[in-house]
Amino acid sequence: MVNWFWRRRPPARILKLRARGDLGDAMRVDFAELAPDVATFLGQAAYLQLGYFETLSRLIRATPDLAEKEALSLAAGRALRKHRQIVALIAERVGDPTEVMLPFREQLDAFRRATIGARPRETMLSVHITAGMLDDFYLALASSYGSTGRRVSEILGQAADREQIERLLRATIDSDDEMRSLLSMWARRLVGDTLLVARAALTPARLGLDDEKKVEPVFTALMAAHARRMDALGLAA
Known part of the structure; x- marks a missing residue:
């Protein structure tokens, strides 16, 4: 596995995962020294x-259909707003945003290239799955960083505006058996790549048995949320 993060040893922290829309008791897992420092957390987020x-934005340029352009533009606009809000938080509390994000550019660009599909629907599914899983993961990590983490939770907890993309995917899946099979296989590949990104956000690069036991409930919860997204699309997780 590629080592994507600086090896700093932060103070003990709590990692908490809450399902979207669930205001009940959140699962809490003590990650101690496994969470990254705040600059790493904010830079990658x-x-x-x-x-x-x-x-x-690449999908918007590639599609001739106006309704699809509108659906994509809503989600793109929301992602850009979240980016700018986190960048403003970095500037306020950490330092220069470009310097904070720069260490992760190469690796995350590689992840993004690896999850761009050969067809527009595959790439739409990529965003729906990877953004959903990683937003959930970073919402979980946010509880480790006090007031800064609470602000990130507010940002990431905003609506993603991907509902129209979900409807486009569902219409394709319902009407095209071949695409349903292809998208189902593509989704399974995406999950592995995305979990590697989440796992690489923790320190150290290799976890001991006790640490693996600590992180297992969080990744179990991530997979449960992923299964719900897949069910909503009409695909098996």
Whole structure:
């Protein structure tokens, strides 16, 4: 696995994952020294949002259908707003946003390129799945960073405006058996790549058995949320 993050050892923290729209008790997992420092957390969170915007913008240019352009533009606009809000937070509390994001550009660009499909619907599904899973993961990490984390939770907790993309995907899946099979296989590949990104956000690069036991409930919850997204699309997780 590629080592994507500086090896700093932050103070003990709590990682909390809450399902979208669920205001009940959130699962809490003590990650101690496994969470990254705040600059790493903010830098990657900001650059991920920029990547979603870039991928969606590419789709807007590629599609001739006006309704699809509108659906994509809504989601792209929301991703860009979230990026700018996190960038403003970096400037306020950490330092120069470009310097904070720069260490993650190469690796996250590679991840984004690897999850761009050969067809527009595959790339739409890529954004829907990867952004959903990683937003959930960074919402979980946010509880580790006090007031800064609470602000990130507010930003990432905003509506993603991907509902119209979900409807486009669902219409394709319902009407085209071949595309349903292709998208189902593509989704399974995306999950592995996305979990690697989430796993690489934790320190150290290799976890001991006790640490693996700590992180397992969070990744189990991520997969449960992913399964719900897949069910909503009419695909098996």
